[in-house]
Amino acid sequence: MxxxxxxxxxxxxxxxxxxxxxxxxxxxxxxxxxxxxxxxxxxxxxxxxxxxxxxxxxxxxxxxxxxxxxxxxxxxxxxxxxxxxxDQIDVERAEAAKKRAEERLAKGGEGIDQARAEAALQRAIARLKAAGR
The missing domain is CATH 2.60.15.10 (F0F1 ATP synthase delta/epsilon subunit, N-terminal)
Incomplete structure (x- = not known):
């Protein structure tokens, strides 16, 4: 062992x-x-x-x-x-979160919290990597 x-x-x-x-x-x-x-x-x-x-x-x-x-x-x-x-990651949910965060970052503007959107994107990417995507 x-x-x-x-x-x-x-x-x-x-x-x-x-x-x-x-x-x-x-x-x-x-x-x-x-x-x-x-x-x-x-x-x-x-x-x-x-x-x-x-x-x-x-x-x-x-x-x-x-x-x-x-x-x-x-x-x-x-x-x-x-x-x-x-094995607990909902891949569809993580992909949707990634897409939303990317759209927010691409949109930009004053109504967007850049740091929060970037953090959401990083979390979604980590979840997808852990799930093998």
Missing amino acids: AKTQRLDIVTPERVVCSEEVEFVVAPGVEGELGFLPEHAPLVSALKTGVLRVQQDGKTYKVAISGGFVEVKNSRVIVLADTAERE
């Missing part, structure tokens, strides 16, 4: 996962961060993107938006604004 570490992914609404995994790659604000068991203690901000998790030799993905990761004592804790495992 491969050496494992505990992974907890938590949002304000729910615990997305709490399980033993071999490897985690998180989208840090300064680039991707990879964690193996017994990693040195670390706290980092996360950006919207795809978290990759290796468990039992297989990899699954989780779309996350923002938050923080803390690593210590072979435990990875992800506190994210939102998080969805790849």
